[in-house]
Structure formats: structure tokens, C-alpha cells
Amino acid sequence: MVVNLFFAMLAFSGIWKLYQFFTDQFPQLKKQMAIAILYLPTFTFWSSGILKDPIAVSALGWFTWALYELSVKKKNLILNSAIVLFTIYIFTVIKIYILVAYLPAFAIFLLLKNAQLLKNPLLKFAMILVFIGGTVFGFSSIAARMQDAVIDYAGEDVMEGIGNYQRGYQNKQAKSDGAYFSLGVEFDGTLTSLAKVAPMAVVATLYRPFLWESRNVTTLLSSFESLAMMMLTLYVLIKVGLVRFFVTIIKKPIVLYCLLFSITFALFVGVTTLNFGTLVRYKIPCMPFYVVSLFLILYYDAQRKKNLQPVLRIIVTSGS
DSSP states (O other): OHHHHHHHHHHHHHHHHHHHHHHHHOGGGHHHHIIIIISOHHHHHHTSSSSHHHHHHHHHHHHHHHHHIIIIIOOSHHHHHHHHHHHHHHHHHHOHHHHHHHHHHHHHHHHHHHHHHOOOHHHHHHHHHHHHHHHHHHHHHHHHHHHHHHHHHHSSOHHHHHHHHHHHHHHHHTTSSSSBOOOSSOOOSSHHHHHHHHHHHHHHHHHOSOGGGOOSHHHHHHHHHHHHHHHHHHHHHHHHOHHHHHHHHHHOHHHHHHHHHHHHHHHHHHHHOOBHHHHHHHTTTTHHHHHHHHHHHHHHHHHHHHHHHHHHHHHHHHHO
16 A cells, blocks of 8 residues: 555656646646546546556656757756656666657757847757757667677567567457457568558557447446547547648647657557557557647647737728
């Protein structure tokens, strides 16, 4: 009981920092951020047990908050640097793939965020070049180390490992009671095959299990959340419009960062996890970011329409 409480408190500390990270930038969206981060059923449930997941979620929240404070606000440099280094160490010990998926997206956000704060075009350009170079170098180093670690541990490269994962799940699927599923696309370990399987993998992570795929109470509850996620996505697309949806992603760094991490992580999880029970647990790091991105797209669209109202009034008045 005490250990379980400790893990829950540890996870919540990181979740709260993640909530603070977003509400610090959007204080008017506290309710929406609470829904996306604090009240998301799967995220809340699976980040509170005696597992690796609470530690990973906590590290993700603290890493995000500390790096933002360090890079954008320039506050508590020593403390935040220590937190960043410690959380990176935690990721390398328990779940390095979270860092591999998250770091490029967050680096792009910090790059664009800092560029917005600079008024000198030359400084902006120089900073962008430095950030891009550093991000590419850092990500390449992490990816290379991860690849070497996988080869040393399993004797195979990442693509081959993904293929073996899928074949293992497919073998179990025939003997299971419905917990295992198929993406419907054969993966042969090549990048071309990965590109083909990517849409199905992302859909599986974000929107499955479907209601008709439920075989037990746990899966049924997860399917309701997945259905709500799909309905929210469709609502945003219809409300904002397809063109404006993608324009907002491109123009707003924080939306780009949230969606980039969500989709990348969803791809990693969806292509390697073909069991609904495991999928629901493994996907929790990306779900808050995905919901946050949808709320932000709605917010930016509402702001755009609000800013257009005075212009429309002037046009109507001058026309009459």
C-alpha cells in the first residue's frame, strides 16, 4: 500500500509539472488542460501503479518542465540542468524509446519558441541553424546508441526486431481469445513496409480497440475512451476545417510539437504492440499531448474568428 502510494505520488508530481507547463502558456485553458492531462482515464489509471510507466510519466513531466524553464525562461539554471540530466538518465534506464520519440519534437518547439522571442532576423537565422545542427547531432547519437544497444542485446537491428515482434504477436493471435489483433498490413522489416504500416499503427494506438473488438470489461472501457478520442478528432476537423487544421499545426510551434510527438510515439507503439491490454498501457505517454493538440487547435481557431469579427463589422458597415 505504501509503495503503491509512493509510485502514485511520484507519477503525479510529473503529471502536475506537465499540466503547469501548458497552463503557464495558456492560463485561459486550465479546464481543457485538466481534461487532457489530469482527467484522462487511461493515462491516470496506468500511471499510478507499481510499474515502469509511473516513473516514465513522471520523468517526462519533469523533463518537459525543467527544459522549458532552462531554455525559454532562463530560470534556476543549476537545478533545472540537474533535473534534465537526471530524467535523461531515467529514460535511458527504463524506456529510452520515449526519449527518442520526444526529444526531436520538443527541440523543434524550443527552437521555434526561442526564435519568436528574437527580433533580430540574423540572430533568428543563426539560432535556427545552431538548433537544427544540435538537434540532428543529438538525435543521431541517441538513435545510434539505441540501435547498438538493441543489436548487443537481441542480435538484430531495429527493423528486424519490429518484424519479429509482429510475427510473435501474429502467432499468438491465432491462439488468443481476442486480446491480440492485426494491423492488416504485412511488415517485412523495410522502410517502405514501415511507411505502409504507419497509418494503421497510428490509428491502432490512438483509436483502438474499437467497440466491436472488446472481449472483456477492461477492453470495453478502453474502447469507450478510444471512441471519445475519435469523436473529438472528427469534431475538431469538422469545426476547424481540414485546411485550417493543418495550417494551425504548421504555424503554431506548440501544436506541431504535441502532434509530432504523439504521432511518432503512436507509430512506435502501434507497430510493435499488437495486444490490446499492452497497447492501452504503452500508449499513455502520448495521449495527453494528442488531446492537448486538439484543444489548442480549437483555441487558435476561436481566436482567429474573434480577431476577424471587427474586420467583418467594418466591411459590413462600409458596404451599407
